[in-house]
Amino acid sequence: MSRPLRLVVLGLSLSSSWGNGHATTYRALLKAFTARGNDVLFLERDVPWYAEHRDLAEPGFCRFALYPDLAALEEHREAIASADAVIVGSYVPDGIAIGDRIFDWARGLRAFYDIDTPVTLARLEAGDCAYLAAHQIAEYDLYLSFTGGRTLRLLEEAYGSPIARALYCSVDPQAYPALEREVVYDLSYLGTYSPDRQPTLERLMIEPARRSLDLRFCVAGPQYPDGIDWPANVTRIAHLPPDRHPAFYAASRYTLNVTRGDMIRAGYSPSVRLFEAACIGTTIISDTWDGLDTILTPGSEIITAQEPEDVLSILRLQPEAVRRRIGTAARTRVLARHSAAQRAAELEAILRGAIAARVVTTAGPDLMEEVGA
CATH class of the missing domain: 3.40.50.2000 (Glycogen Phosphorylase B;)
Structure with missing residues (x-):
């Protein structure tokens, strides 16, 4: 039986849903992912516009920390280094610099989760993407995309992603039950x-x-x-x-x-x-x-x-x-x-498969058992 995965996520926001769809996406996914027995640390840049509108200051389903600037990530260096997988999300402030730190620090799988893939690719073409550099797509071991279809082939063939997989958004049925309300x-x-x-x-x-x-x-x-x-x-x-x-x-x-x-x-x-x-x-x-x-x-x-x-x-x-x-x-x-539980199972399977592929490529199949693949 595979051991639980240790995952670090550096995402746009978990604590505030104000003006973004990332927070509810991460909440549903990571709540279900930890319910499968995995360990998650979510790191969020502390910015004033989310600080003013926090609607989940203390997530109960994962470890959570705010960091004020790039330098403060040093406090989490060991957690990043020892994780089985590290995911950097789209629209994260200083995302390019953060990606470079992940490439340098992380010993496990390095993944990018794009909840805005078509916007990202359009910005890369225009040369004004602030959170991802085109060359980094080939450096991440895995590209998780909220867009499927032909975009996945584009990421692999044109940008050199080793593995591009669709990971659509999802919904937590407990948070969104069928309700009867008077029509307004x-x-x-x-x-x-x-x-x-x-x-x-x-x-x-x-x-x-x-x-x-x-x-x-x-x-x-x-x-x-x-x-x-x-x-x-x-x-x-x-x-x-x-x-x-x-x-x-x-x-x-x-x-x-x-x-x-x-x-x-x-x-x-x-x-x-x-x-x-x-x-x-x-x-x-x-x-x-x-x-x-x-x-x-x-x-x-x-x-x-x-x-x-x-x-x-x-x-x-x-x-x-x-x-x-x-x-x-x-x-x-x-x-x-499209429930969160199903999407979390997809994420776990994708991560374990990518970890196994990376181990085989870099160190041989004898180490697969050690990483829980």
């Missing part, structure tokens, strides 16, 4: 402002709201500019902490999934919000992208829309029985394929 909104959207998502939000949420003042809409999330002309029937919530997400989705007849431009072009990039809403059983209206049908089947588990007229037709003409059936089917699919 006909259509909701939960997401941080992004310039490349805003045109789709305008088309599939704001314009339908302008045309149907008798219907109720809501946009929850931070960083939206003051100049947006919100219709009177669109409620704005500046920040919604994770413990309020389930009730928010349950109070919505439909919720909208909007995908960033780089992720639409890459395809195979399901967001954590997609899984969370589906787990609640709320029926999702989504933009379209390659690979969506490998996550939820359009027409029976999710509804796709391209124009305001599509959204209005769904909101006004779709029978309630059909809406409920689609939401229930999505929940069933997500529980079967």
Whole structure:
């Protein structure tokens, strides 16, 4: 029987979900990963914007530490050096310098977990990626990508990654149970402002709201500019902490999934919000992208829309029985394929396989037993 893995994660945030989808992704994944008997230390850069909005200051499922700057990582050098695997996440401040330290310090597997893969690759092409250098992709032993499909081949063939594997986001069913709530909104959207998502939000949420003042809409999330002309029937919530997400989705007849431009072009990039809403059983209206049908089947588990007229037709003409059936089917699919427990098992299998491959390459198969592969 393989011994538990010792994992160190340097991620964007575990303690604050404000303005990012990383925190809830890490929380679900690492809670399930430690439930499998593994040991995790999460290291987070202490930055003021997350310090002001901490909604999980003391994670109960893993060890956690804040560090104020690069120099302070020296305090955790031995933990990094002795870990079976070290994961550096996307968007981590000073991520390039941190990666270089990991290459120098870590004796175990060195992995990069990209929760923003298409954005990362676009920034690498433009030469302005602050958290990953192109040459580092070949230096990491493993590239975990929240985008699957052809992007994995690109990472291996064009950038030289030794191993690129998809690790989609997931959802903790205990945190996102099926709920019965009084319907407050006909259509909701939960997401941080992004310039490349805003045109789709305008088309599939704001314009339908302008045309149907008798219907109720809501946009929850931070960083939206003051100049947006919100219709009177669109409620704005500046920040919604994770413990309020389930009730928010349950109070919505439909919720909208909007995908960033780089992720639409890459395809195979399901967001954590997609899984969370589906787990609640709320029926999702989504933009379209390659690979969506490998996550939820359009027409029976999710509804796709391209124009305001599509959204209005769904909101006004779709029978309630059909809406409920689609939401229930999505929940069933997500529980079967995208729970945090399943994703943690995937992560463990990927890590053990990559550790074994690295040991064989560098030291021979006789050491595989020692690293728990």
